[in-house]
Amino acid sequence: MSESLVTVAAFYRFATLRDPGGLRAPLRAFCAARGIRGSILLAPEGVNGTVAGAPEAIDALIERLRTLPGCADLRPRLSPAPAMPFGKLKIRLKREIVTMGRPDIAPANGTGAYVAPSDWNAVLHDPDTVVVDTRNAYEVAIGSFAGAEDPGTASFGDFPAWWAANRARLAGKRVAMFCTGGIRCEKSTALLRAEGHAEVVHLKGGILGYLETVPEGESLWRGACFVFDDRVSVGHRLAPGDHLLCHACRRPLSRADAARPEYEPGVQCHLCVGEYGPTDRERFRERMRQIRLARARGARHLGA
Structure with a gap:
């Protein structure tokens, strides 16, 4: 090819x-x-x-x-x-195409109303709307919309518990949600609707759709958007960002993070240095050695 x-x-x-x-x-x-x-x-x-x-x-x-x-x-x-x-x-x-731990929730039966990227700023400015970032905490850490609420979830499977803990606080309010490309919001808004929350909307096309279409001068996005591919992060007009990926814990790192003494490419970063033992780190080092050997012969290692 x-x-x-x-x-x-x-x-x-x-x-x-x-x-x-x-x-x-x-x-x-x-x-x-x-x-x-x-x-x-x-x-x-x-x-x-x-x-x-x-x-x-x-x-x-x-x-x-x-x-x-x-x-x-x-x-x-x-x-x-x-x-x-x-x-x-x-x-x-799979039981679910995006894992929330609630296969009983069926977005095909109804989700929140879509909000076009061009109308999203008005949602963010509305004092009667609570805007919720449905992504994981490590994604939110490098960028989000100004004023958005961070549930602090480690994985999307934690979202139902966050909703259960905050449902009473948000009763009667319009809840607006967003995620990277839209799929998690389809599921999260379907959850709220299934549990009787009447007013719930979400950003059509997700953050990527917003960054692609809303002029930077009008944008309320702050920071970078984590993406699950080799770019690691993107900004306005989907221009690649300057983040790196820790190939041990899969979290995004800034260039300053990569300059810290804890960082060893493919083995650990300051965020996961205490999460793995010596056996794991040796395995990661061997993986990196195989990746370097594959690159030297012009091939792609499957673990890269």
Whole structure:
């Protein structure tokens, strides 16, 4: 595959899939035949994935996914890549396509109302609206919207407990939520609606949609947005940021963080130095050695 002809597609769609297991083998064969790599999750609540391949292969896959029940209007986020960013193809069966620990919550049955990026600033300025960042604490730490509430969750699975603890405080208020690309907000607003909270909205297209369309001079975003790919973080117009990733704990690091004495590339950072023992660190060092050897021979190590 030519390095100039790689398209990355990120997509999700909440829909009722009655037999996700039966879709797995045909979808794997379809992707493998076209050289598509990446990860696709299938669950009773829908499909979620990030894959890469030749433009015509990705186009064919999106058309194939749109034939799934409830997925006719699936809209991927497409971006070019200088090289294939994935080492292999993984298609997995899950209970949820985004893990909140509540497979009983079905976004396909109703979520909060969408707010377009162009209207989001008005939501942020509304004194009668509580704006909640549904992302993990390590994501919020490097950037968020001015005035947004941080639930301080370590993972999305902690969100239902946060809501249970704050439900009475937020009763009668309009709750506005946002996340990176929209998928977590679909699930979180569906949770609030299922539990009887009437006024709940969320940012359409997530932070990425906002940063892509709202002029920087009008933006209320502060800092960088963590992304789950090699860029690590992005800013306005989705320009790559200058954050690094700790490949031990998968948290984002600033350049100043990488200059701290605790930092060892691929092994530890100041945030996780106490989280792993000597055996883990030796394993991480061996992984980094294999990555460097792969790079020296012009190959991509699957752990990179």
